[in-house]
Amino acid sequence: MARSLIISRFVLLFFFSSAFAGTPTRQTTVRVVNGVEYLPVAGVAANYGGRCWWAGNRFVLLLSGSDSSLQEFVFITDSNAVIHNGKKLRLPLPALVEKKQCYLPAVLITALFPGLTVPPLNTVEGEKNKDTVVLRLLLNPLQRPETPLLYHKQKFSSLELRLTLGARTDSGFARRLALFGLTSGNPLLNRIELDTEALGVHLLFTFRQPVMETIFTRANGIELRLWAKPQRRVSRVVLDPGHGGKDPGAVGARGTQEKDIVLDIARRVKKQLTAAGVEVILTRDGDYYVTLAERAEKAANSNADLFVSIHANAAPNRNARGVETYFLSEAKTDWERAVAARENAVFEKELSNPLIKDNDPVSLILADLAQNEFLIESSELAARIQESALNHICAEDRGVRQANFYVLRNIFMPAVLVECGFISNKQEEKLLCQPEHREKIARAIVRGILDFIPDYEKRLNGTRE
Ligand SMILES: [Zn+2]
Numbered sequence: 001m002a003r004s005l006i007i008s009r010f011v012l013l014f015f016f017s018s019a020f021a022g023t024p025t026r027q028t029t030v031r032v033v034n035g036v037e038y039l040p041v042a043g044v045a046a047n048y049g050g051r052c053w054w055a056g057n058r059f060v061l062l063l064s065g066s067d068s069s070l071q072e073f074v075f076i077t078d079s080n081a082v083i084h085n086g087k088k089l090r091l092p093l094p095a096l097v098e099k100k101q102c103y104l105p106a107v108l109i110t111a112l113f114p115g116l117t118v119p120p121l122n123t124v125e126g127e128k129n130k131d132t133v134v135l136r137l138l139l140n141p142l143q144r145p146e147t148p149l150l151y152h153k154q155k156f157s158s159l160e161l162r163l164t165l166g167a168r169t170d171s172g173f174a175r176r177l178a179l180f181g182l183t184s185g186n187p188l189l190n191r192i193e194l195d196t197e198a199l200g201v202h203l204l205f206t207f208r209q210p211v212m213e214t215i216f217t218r219a220n221g222i223e224l225r226l227w228a229k230p231q232r233r234v235s236r237v238v239l240d241p242g243h244g245g246k247d248p249g250a251v252g253a254r255g256t257q258e259k260d261i262v263l264d265i266a267r268r269v270k271k272q273l274t275a276a277g278v279e280v281i282l283t284r285d286g287d288y289y290v291t292l293a294e295r296a297e298k299a300a301n302s303n304a305d306l307f308v309s310i311h312a313n314a315a316p317n318r319n320a321r322g323v324e325t326y327f328l329s330e331a332k333t334d335w336e337r338a339v340a341a342r343e344n345a346v347f348e349k350e351l352s353n354p355l356i357k358d359n360d361p362v363s364l365i366l367a368d369l370a371q372n373e374f375l376i377e378s379s380e381l382a383a384r385i386q387e388s389a390l391n392h393i394c395a396e397d398r399g400v401r402q403a404n405f406y407v408l409r410n411i412f413m414p415a416v417l418v419e420c421g422f423i424s425n426k427q428e429e430k431l432l433c434q435p436e437h438r439e440k441i442a443r444a445i446v447r448g449i450l451d452f453i454p455d456y457e458k459r460l461n462g463t464r465e
Pocket of ligand 1: 242243249250258310311312343
Protein backbone atom coordinates (compact mmCIF):
# COMPACT_ATOMS: atom_id res chain seq x y z
CA MET A 1 0.00 0.00 0.00
CA ALA A 2 1.48 3.29 -1.02
CA ARG A 3 1.78 6.06 1.44
CA SER A 4 -1.15 8.31 1.08
CA LEU A 5 -0.84 11.79 2.36
CA ILE A 6 -2.37 15.11 1.72
CA ILE A 7 0.30 17.66 1.93
CA SER A 8 -0.23 21.05 3.30
CA ARG A 9 1.89 23.60 4.97
CA PHE A 10 0.48 22.56 8.33
CA VAL A 11 1.18 18.88 7.85
CA LEU A 12 4.69 19.67 6.66
CA LEU A 13 5.30 21.97 9.58
CA PHE A 14 4.15 19.31 11.97
CA PHE A 15 6.49 16.78 10.40
CA PHE A 16 9.41 19.11 10.40
CA SER A 17 9.01 20.20 13.95
CA SER A 18 8.72 16.61 15.15
CA ALA A 19 11.22 15.03 12.81
CA PHE A 20 13.98 17.51 13.34
CA ALA A 21 13.64 18.31 17.01
CA GLY A 22 17.09 18.31 18.45
CA THR A 23 18.88 18.44 15.13
CA PRO A 24 19.80 22.10 14.93
CA THR A 25 21.85 21.67 11.78
CA ARG A 26 18.68 21.50 9.70
CA GLN A 27 16.48 24.45 8.99
CA THR A 28 12.93 23.37 9.58
CA THR A 29 11.06 26.59 9.89
CA VAL A 30 9.04 28.28 7.22
CA ARG A 31 11.00 31.17 5.77
CA VAL A 32 9.23 34.10 4.19
CA VAL A 33 11.05 35.95 1.43
CA ASN A 34 9.28 38.65 -0.60
CA GLY A 35 5.96 37.42 0.71
CA VAL A 36 6.58 33.82 -0.40
CA GLU A 37 6.65 31.01 2.19
CA TYR A 38 9.55 28.61 1.71
CA LEU A 39 10.21 25.10 3.04
CA PRO A 40 13.53 23.22 2.93
CA VAL A 41 13.53 20.48 0.27
CA ALA A 42 15.86 18.34 2.39
CA GLY A 43 13.20 18.19 5.10
CA VAL A 44 10.62 16.96 2.63
CA ALA A 45 13.00 14.34 1.33
CA ALA A 46 13.75 13.11 4.84
CA ASN A 47 10.06 12.62 5.57
CA TYR A 48 9.46 10.58 2.43
CA GLY A 49 12.52 8.43 2.52
CA GLY A 50 13.85 10.38 -0.40
CA ARG A 51 17.41 11.44 -0.92
CA CYS A 52 18.91 14.72 -1.94
CA TRP A 53 22.40 16.01 -2.59
CA TRP A 54 24.32 18.78 -4.25
CA ALA A 55 26.18 18.12 -7.49
CA GLY A 56 28.06 21.20 -8.58
CA ASN A 57 25.48 23.92 -9.06
CA ARG A 58 22.65 21.40 -9.02
CA PHE A 59 20.46 20.13 -6.23
CA VAL A 60 19.15 16.64 -6.91
CA LEU A 61 16.09 15.19 -5.19
CA LEU A 62 15.07 11.56 -5.59
CA LEU A 63 11.71 10.32 -4.35
CA SER A 64 9.79 7.15 -4.97
CA GLY A 65 6.29 7.65 -6.28
CA SER A 66 3.18 5.84 -5.14
CA ASP A 67 3.65 3.19 -7.83
CA SER A 68 7.29 2.66 -6.82
CA SER A 69 8.38 4.73 -9.80
CA LEU A 70 11.37 6.96 -9.19
CA GLN A 71 10.78 10.71 -9.27
CA GLU A 72 13.88 12.76 -9.96
CA PHE A 73 13.97 16.55 -9.59
CA VAL A 74 17.05 18.61 -10.43
CA PHE A 75 17.12 22.24 -9.28
CA ILE A 76 19.74 24.50 -10.82
CA THR A 77 21.28 27.37 -8.88
CA ASP A 78 20.27 30.83 -10.14
CA SER A 79 17.77 29.36 -12.55
CA ASN A 80 14.01 29.08 -12.50
CA ALA A 81 14.23 25.75 -14.29
CA VAL A 82 13.65 22.38 -12.69
CA ILE A 83 14.16 19.08 -14.49
CA HIS A 84 11.59 16.44 -13.58
CA ASN A 85 12.43 12.97 -14.90
CA GLY A 86 14.27 14.57 -17.79
CA LYS A 87 11.52 17.07 -18.60
CA LYS A 88 12.38 20.71 -18.16
CA LEU A 89 9.78 22.71 -16.22
CA ARG A 90 9.67 26.29 -15.05
CA LEU A 91 9.36 27.28 -11.41
CA PRO A 92 6.53 29.84 -11.31
CA LEU A 93 8.10 31.13 -8.09
CA PRO A 94 11.88 31.03 -7.64
CA ALA A 95 13.63 28.48 -5.44
CA LEU A 96 15.84 29.80 -2.69
CA VAL A 97 19.38 28.47 -2.45
CA GLU A 98 21.25 29.26 0.73
CA LYS A 99 24.15 27.62 2.55
CA LYS A 100 23.86 24.43 0.50
CA GLN A 101 20.17 24.21 1.30
CA CYS A 102 17.46 24.36 -1.32
CA TYR A 103 14.15 25.90 -0.30
CA LEU A 104 11.00 25.65 -2.39
CA PRO A 105 7.87 27.79 -2.09
CA ALA A 106 5.48 25.87 0.17
CA VAL A 107 2.85 26.01 -2.53
CA LEU A 108 5.14 24.10 -4.93
CA ILE A 109 6.19 21.38 -2.49
CA THR A 110 3.03 19.46 -3.30
CA ALA A 111 4.01 19.35 -6.95
CA LEU A 112 7.01 17.21 -6.03
CA PHE A 113 4.71 14.33 -5.15
CA PRO A 114 2.59 13.66 -8.20
CA GLY A 115 1.99 10.08 -7.11
CA LEU A 116 0.53 11.01 -3.77
CA THR A 117 -2.91 12.38 -3.14
CA VAL A 118 -2.18 15.95 -4.03
CA PRO A 119 -5.56 17.65 -4.40
CA PRO A 120 -6.64 17.29 -8.05
CA LEU A 121 -8.13 20.35 -9.68
CA ASN A 122 -11.13 19.20 -11.62
CA THR A 123 -13.03 22.11 -13.12
CA VAL A 124 -13.74 25.81 -13.14
CA GLU A 125 -17.07 27.58 -12.88
CA GLY A 126 -18.17 31.17 -12.68
CA GLU A 127 -21.15 33.35 -11.89
CA LYS A 128 -21.93 37.03 -11.80
CA ASN A 129 -23.30 38.50 -8.63
CA LYS A 130 -24.21 42.17 -9.18
CA ASP A 131 -20.88 43.86 -9.91
CA THR A 132 -18.82 40.96 -8.61
CA VAL A 133 -17.66 38.02 -10.68
CA VAL A 134 -17.17 34.81 -8.71
CA LEU A 135 -14.81 32.20 -10.14
CA ARG A 136 -14.43 28.82 -8.51
CA LEU A 137 -11.56 26.44 -9.14
CA LEU A 138 -13.04 23.18 -7.94
CA LEU A 139 -11.33 20.04 -6.74
CA ASN A 140 -12.40 16.56 -7.65
CA PRO A 141 -15.21 15.95 -5.10
CA LEU A 142 -13.96 12.42 -4.44
CA GLN A 143 -10.51 13.55 -3.39
CA ARG A 144 -10.95 16.62 -1.27
CA PRO A 145 -8.06 17.57 1.01
CA GLU A 146 -8.48 17.66 4.75
CA THR A 147 -6.52 20.85 5.07
CA PRO A 148 -6.90 24.08 3.12
CA LEU A 149 -5.53 24.17 -0.38
CA LEU A 150 -2.38 26.27 -0.63
CA TYR A 151 -2.13 29.06 -3.14
CA HIS A 152 0.16 31.94 -3.91
CA LYS A 153 -0.95 35.08 -5.75
CA GLN A 154 1.27 37.28 -7.91
CA LYS A 155 -0.10 40.50 -9.30
CA PHE A 156 2.11 42.83 -11.28
CA SER A 157 -0.72 44.77 -12.87
CA SER A 158 -4.45 45.15 -12.41
CA LEU A 159 -4.97 43.57 -15.84
CA GLU A 160 -3.57 40.17 -14.90
CA LEU A 161 -3.24 37.79 -11.99
CA ARG A 162 -1.01 34.77 -11.54
CA LEU A 163 -2.12 32.02 -9.22
CA THR A 164 0.04 29.09 -8.19
CA LEU A 165 -1.87 26.30 -6.48
CA GLY A 166 -0.66 23.48 -4.26
CA ALA A 167 -2.57 21.03 -6.41
CA ARG A 168 -2.33 19.01 -9.57
CA THR A 169 -4.72 18.97 -12.47
CA ASP A 170 -6.76 15.93 -13.34
CA SER A 171 -6.94 14.68 -16.89
CA GLY A 172 -9.90 16.79 -18.03
CA PHE A 173 -9.05 20.08 -16.33
CA ALA A 174 -7.24 21.77 -19.23
CA ARG A 175 -10.13 20.96 -21.59
CA ARG A 176 -12.78 22.19 -19.15
CA LEU A 177 -10.76 25.36 -18.56
CA ALA A 178 -10.56 26.07 -22.30
CA LEU A 179 -14.28 25.42 -22.67
CA PHE A 180 -15.05 27.75 -19.76
CA GLY A 181 -12.98 30.49 -21.40
CA LEU A 182 -14.98 30.12 -24.61
CA THR A 183 -18.42 30.04 -23.07
CA SER A 184 -18.37 32.15 -19.93
CA GLY A 185 -18.98 35.51 -21.67
CA ASN A 186 -17.53 37.17 -18.61
CA PRO A 187 -17.47 41.00 -18.59
CA LEU A 188 -14.24 41.19 -16.58
CA LEU A 189 -12.36 38.03 -17.44
CA ASN A 190 -10.59 37.81 -20.76
CA ARG A 191 -9.07 34.34 -20.37
CA ILE A 192 -7.47 31.86 -18.01
CA GLU A 193 -4.38 30.03 -19.21
CA LEU A 194 -2.85 26.94 -17.65
CA ASP A 195 0.92 27.08 -17.79
CA THR A 196 1.78 23.55 -18.83
CA GLU A 197 5.51 24.21 -18.64
CA ALA A 198 5.41 25.13 -14.96
CA LEU A 199 5.97 22.96 -11.93
CA GLY A 200 2.71 22.74 -10.02
CA VAL A 201 -0.52 24.34 -11.16
CA HIS A 202 0.14 27.82 -12.45
CA LEU A 203 -2.78 29.83 -13.85
CA LEU A 204 -2.60 33.16 -15.63
CA PHE A 205 -5.78 35.26 -15.55
CA THR A 206 -6.03 38.20 -17.93
CA PHE A 207 -8.79 40.79 -17.62
CA ARG A 208 -10.70 43.05 -19.99
CA GLN A 209 -10.34 45.99 -17.59
CA PRO A 210 -8.39 46.68 -14.39
CA VAL A 211 -9.75 44.54 -11.56
CA MET A 212 -9.39 44.06 -7.84
CA GLU A 213 -9.87 40.70 -6.21
CA THR A 214 -10.15 38.69 -3.03
CA ILE A 215 -9.39 35.00 -2.81
CA PHE A 216 -10.96 32.50 -0.42
CA THR A 217 -10.01 28.94 0.33
CA ARG A 218 -13.07 26.69 0.40
CA ALA A 219 -13.49 23.02 1.24
CA ASN A 220 -14.05 22.29 -2.44
CA GLY A 221 -11.31 24.51 -3.85
CA ILE A 222 -10.47 28.16 -4.35
CA GLU A 223 -12.91 31.02 -4.88
CA LEU A 224 -11.93 34.29 -6.55
CA ARG A 225 -14.12 37.36 -6.33
CA LEU A 226 -13.34 39.98 -8.94
CA TRP A 227 -14.71 43.46 -9.46
CA ALA A 228 -13.76 46.40 -11.64
CA LYS A 229 -11.11 48.59 -10.06
CA PRO A 230 -12.53 52.03 -9.28
CA GLN A 231 -11.17 54.52 -11.79
CA ARG A 232 -9.04 57.34 -10.44
CA ARG A 233 -9.98 60.75 -11.76
CA VAL A 234 -7.74 63.77 -12.03
CA SER A 235 -9.93 66.41 -10.48
CA ARG A 236 -7.75 68.86 -8.59
CA VAL A 237 -4.91 71.11 -9.68
CA VAL A 238 -2.63 73.32 -7.60
CA LEU A 239 -1.71 76.62 -9.26
CA ASP A 240 1.31 78.38 -7.86
CA PRO A 241 1.61 82.06 -8.84
CA GLY A 242 5.29 82.90 -8.32
CA HIS A 243 6.65 85.50 -5.91
CA GLY A 244 4.35 87.93 -4.03
CA GLY A 245 4.57 90.56 -1.29
CA LYS A 246 8.15 91.65 -0.62
CA ASP A 247 9.30 89.61 -3.63
CA PRO A 248 8.20 91.28 -6.89
CA GLY A 249 9.94 88.76 -9.16
CA ALA A 250 11.17 90.16 -12.47
CA VAL A 251 10.47 93.87 -13.02
CA GLY A 252 10.07 95.38 -16.50
CA ALA A 253 11.26 98.70 -17.93
CA ARG A 254 7.74 100.12 -17.45
CA GLY A 255 7.74 98.95 -13.86
CA THR A 256 5.58 95.87 -14.46
CA GLN A 257 6.05 93.35 -11.66
CA GLU A 258 6.07 89.62 -12.31
CA LYS A 259 4.13 88.90 -9.09
CA ASP A 260 1.08 90.87 -10.32
CA ILE A 261 1.07 89.43 -13.84
CA VAL A 262 1.35 85.80 -12.72
CA LEU A 263 -1.32 86.15 -10.01
CA ASP A 264 -3.75 87.53 -12.60
CA ILE A 265 -2.94 84.70 -15.03
CA ALA A 266 -3.34 82.12 -12.26
CA ARG A 267 -6.77 83.53 -11.33
CA ARG A 268 -7.84 83.34 -14.97
CA VAL A 269 -6.60 79.73 -15.21
CA LYS A 270 -8.53 78.95 -12.06
CA LYS A 271 -11.73 80.42 -13.45
CA GLN A 272 -11.45 78.49 -16.72
CA LEU A 273 -10.43 75.19 -15.10
CA THR A 274 -13.25 75.46 -12.58
CA ALA A 275 -15.67 75.98 -15.46
CA ALA A 276 -14.26 72.81 -17.03
CA GLY A 277 -15.01 70.89 -13.83
CA VAL A 278 -11.51 70.82 -12.39
CA GLU A 279 -11.06 72.01 -8.84
CA VAL A 280 -8.24 74.52 -8.33
CA ILE A 281 -6.19 75.45 -5.29
CA LEU A 282 -4.02 78.57 -5.38
CA THR A 283 -0.85 78.70 -3.27
CA ARG A 284 -1.48 82.44 -2.96
CA ASP A 285 -4.49 84.55 -3.88
CA GLY A 286 -3.24 88.04 -3.11
CA ASP A 287 -0.11 90.12 -2.96
CA TYR A 288 1.71 88.47 -0.08
CA TYR A 289 4.84 86.46 0.35
CA VAL A 290 4.51 82.66 0.49
CA THR A 291 7.52 80.63 1.64
CA LEU A 292 8.81 77.62 -0.20
CA ALA A 293 7.71 75.36 2.67
CA GLU A 294 4.20 76.85 2.63
CA ARG A 295 3.87 76.24 -1.11
CA ALA A 296 5.01 72.63 -0.73
CA GLU A 297 2.74 72.14 2.26
CA LYS A 298 -0.27 73.52 0.45
CA ALA A 299 0.38 71.14 -2.44
CA ALA A 300 0.85 68.19 -0.08
CA ASN A 301 -2.31 68.91 1.91
CA SER A 302 -4.48 69.58 -1.11
CA ASN A 303 -4.69 65.97 -2.24
CA ALA A 304 -4.34 67.40 -5.75
CA ASP A 305 -3.20 65.63 -8.91
CA LEU A 306 -1.14 68.28 -10.74
CA PHE A 307 1.00 71.28 -9.82
CA VAL A 308 1.58 74.22 -12.14
CA SER A 309 3.82 77.10 -11.09
CA ILE A 310 3.31 80.30 -13.12
CA HIS A 311 6.09 82.81 -13.76
CA ALA A 312 7.31 85.45 -16.19
CA ASN A 313 10.81 85.55 -17.54
CA ALA A 314 13.68 88.04 -17.61
CA ALA A 315 17.01 88.07 -19.42
CA PRO A 316 19.96 90.45 -19.75
CA ASN A 317 19.39 90.22 -23.51
CA ARG A 318 16.40 92.57 -23.97
CA ASN A 319 15.49 90.85 -27.24
CA ALA A 320 14.83 87.50 -25.59
CA ARG A 321 11.15 86.58 -25.93
CA GLY A 322 8.79 83.63 -25.93
CA VAL A 323 7.41 80.88 -23.71
CA GLU A 324 9.30 78.14 -21.87
CA THR A 325 7.88 75.31 -19.80
CA TYR A 326 10.07 73.55 -17.27
CA PHE A 327 10.03 70.33 -15.31
CA LEU A 328 12.38 69.47 -12.47
CA SER A 329 15.60 67.85 -13.54
CA GLU A 330 19.22 68.82 -13.73
CA ALA A 331 19.74 71.89 -15.92
CA LYS A 332 21.56 71.10 -19.14
CA THR A 333 22.35 74.60 -20.37
CA ASP A 334 23.67 77.84 -18.87
CA TRP A 335 20.36 79.49 -19.71
CA GLU A 336 18.36 76.91 -17.77
CA ARG A 337 20.72 77.31 -14.82
CA ALA A 338 20.32 81.10 -14.99
CA VAL A 339 16.50 80.94 -15.01
CA ALA A 340 16.48 78.55 -12.05
CA ALA A 341 18.98 80.72 -10.17
CA ARG A 342 16.79 83.79 -10.67
CA GLU A 343 13.57 82.04 -9.60
CA ASN A 344 15.30 80.31 -6.67
CA ALA A 345 17.09 83.43 -5.40
CA VAL A 346 14.37 84.56 -3.02
CA PHE A 347 14.12 81.09 -1.47
CA GLU A 348 17.83 80.77 -0.76
CA LYS A 349 17.36 82.21 2.74
CA GLU A 350 14.71 79.65 3.53
CA LEU A 351 16.92 76.68 2.91
CA SER A 352 17.31 76.00 6.60
CA ASN A 353 14.26 73.78 6.09
CA PRO A 354 15.83 70.31 6.41
CA LEU A 355 13.81 68.92 3.51
CA ILE A 356 15.11 71.44 1.05
CA LYS A 357 18.52 72.15 2.50
CA ASP A 358 20.65 72.74 -0.53
CA ASN A 359 24.06 71.95 0.90
CA ASP A 360 23.06 68.56 2.26
CA PRO A 361 23.33 66.01 -0.55
CA VAL A 362 21.09 63.47 1.19
CA SER A 363 18.27 65.97 1.68
CA LEU A 364 18.69 67.07 -1.87
CA ILE A 365 18.37 63.51 -3.14
CA LEU A 366 15.32 62.83 -0.95
CA ALA A 367 13.60 66.00 -2.14
CA ASP A 368 14.35 65.29 -5.77
CA LEU A 369 13.09 61.73 -5.45
CA ALA A 370 9.61 63.17 -5.02
CA GLN A 371 9.70 64.57 -8.53
CA ASN A 372 11.82 61.77 -10.00
CA GLU A 373 8.87 59.48 -9.60
CA PHE A 374 6.86 61.80 -11.86
CA LEU A 375 9.65 62.69 -14.25
CA ILE A 376 7.95 61.32 -17.35
CA GLU A 377 4.51 62.69 -16.45
CA SER A 378 5.97 66.09 -15.59
CA SER A 379 7.84 66.28 -18.88
CA GLU A 380 4.65 65.30 -20.75
CA LEU A 381 2.58 67.90 -18.93
CA ALA A 382 5.26 70.46 -19.80
CA ALA A 383 5.11 69.39 -23.44
CA ARG A 384 1.31 69.73 -23.56
CA ILE A 385 1.36 73.22 -22.02
CA GLN A 386 4.21 74.34 -24.26
CA GLU A 387 2.46 73.01 -27.37
CA SER A 388 -0.78 74.69 -26.36
CA ALA A 389 0.98 77.99 -25.66
CA LEU A 390 2.36 78.03 -29.21
CA ASN A 391 -1.12 77.43 -30.63
CA HIS A 392 -2.88 80.04 -28.52
CA ILE A 393 -0.51 82.96 -28.31
CA CYS A 394 1.76 82.51 -31.33
CA ALA A 395 4.69 82.94 -28.96
CA GLU A 396 8.24 82.17 -29.88
CA ASP A 397 8.89 78.54 -28.96
CA ARG A 398 11.71 78.39 -26.46
CA GLY A 399 10.90 74.78 -25.78
CA VAL A 400 10.34 72.34 -22.93
CA ARG A 401 13.24 72.67 -20.58
CA GLN A 402 14.54 71.29 -17.34
CA ALA A 403 16.19 72.91 -14.35
CA ASN A 404 16.46 72.70 -10.61
CA PHE A 405 13.55 74.78 -9.36
CA TYR A 406 13.23 74.61 -5.57
CA VAL A 407 9.48 75.10 -5.78
CA LEU A 408 9.04 71.86 -7.77
CA ARG A 409 11.24 69.73 -5.55
CA ASN A 410 8.92 68.59 -2.77
CA ILE A 411 5.85 68.15 -4.91
CA PHE A 412 4.53 64.59 -5.01
CA MET A 413 2.63 64.85 -8.29
CA PRO A 414 3.40 65.83 -11.89
CA ALA A 415 4.68 69.40 -11.60
CA VAL A 416 5.82 72.04 -14.08
CA LEU A 417 6.81 75.70 -14.11
CA VAL A 418 5.63 77.91 -16.97
CA GLU A 419 7.55 81.05 -17.96
CA CYS A 420 4.75 82.88 -19.76
CA GLY A 421 6.82 85.56 -21.50
CA PHE A 422 9.67 88.02 -20.96
CA ILE A 423 8.98 91.03 -18.76
CA SER A 424 12.47 92.18 -19.74
CA ASN A 425 11.36 92.43 -23.38
CA LYS A 426 9.58 95.75 -24.10
CA GLN A 427 7.01 94.30 -26.48
CA GLU A 428 6.24 91.29 -24.30
CA GLU A 429 5.99 93.47 -21.20
CA LYS A 430 3.40 95.52 -23.04
CA LEU A 431 1.53 92.37 -24.04
CA LEU A 432 1.64 90.96 -20.52
CA CYS A 433 -0.01 94.17 -19.32
CA GLN A 434 -3.01 93.54 -21.61
CA PRO A 435 -5.83 91.54 -20.00
CA GLU A 436 -6.73 89.94 -23.38
CA HIS A 437 -3.21 88.61 -23.71
CA ARG A 438 -3.21 87.24 -20.17
CA GLU A 439 -6.55 85.61 -20.92
CA LYS A 440 -4.95 83.92 -23.95
CA ILE A 441 -2.05 82.68 -21.86
CA ALA A 442 -4.51 81.32 -19.30
CA ARG A 443 -6.46 79.57 -22.06
CA ALA A 444 -3.22 78.04 -23.33
CA ILE A 445 -2.29 76.68 -19.90
CA VAL A 446 -5.81 75.36 -19.35
CA ARG A 447 -5.84 73.62 -22.76
CA GLY A 448 -2.45 72.03 -22.01
CA ILE A 449 -3.69 70.74 -18.65
CA LEU A 450 -6.97 69.45 -20.12
CA ASP A 451 -5.09 67.71 -22.95
CA PHE A 452 -2.81 66.03 -20.45
CA ILE A 453 -5.48 64.80 -18.02
CA PRO A 454 -7.02 61.94 -20.09
CA ASP A 455 -3.61 60.41 -20.84
CA TYR A 456 -2.57 60.71 -17.23
CA GLU A 457 -5.84 59.15 -16.04
CA LYS A 458 -5.27 56.25 -18.41
CA ARG A 459 -1.87 55.71 -16.89
CA LEU A 460 -3.19 56.00 -13.33
CA ASN A 461 -5.92 53.47 -13.99
CA GLY A 462 -3.98 51.24 -16.30
CA THR A 463 -1.54 48.51 -15.65
CA ARG A 464 0.47 49.61 -12.67
CA GLU A 465 -0.38 47.92 -9.37
ZN1 LIG B 1 9.34 84.02 -11.31
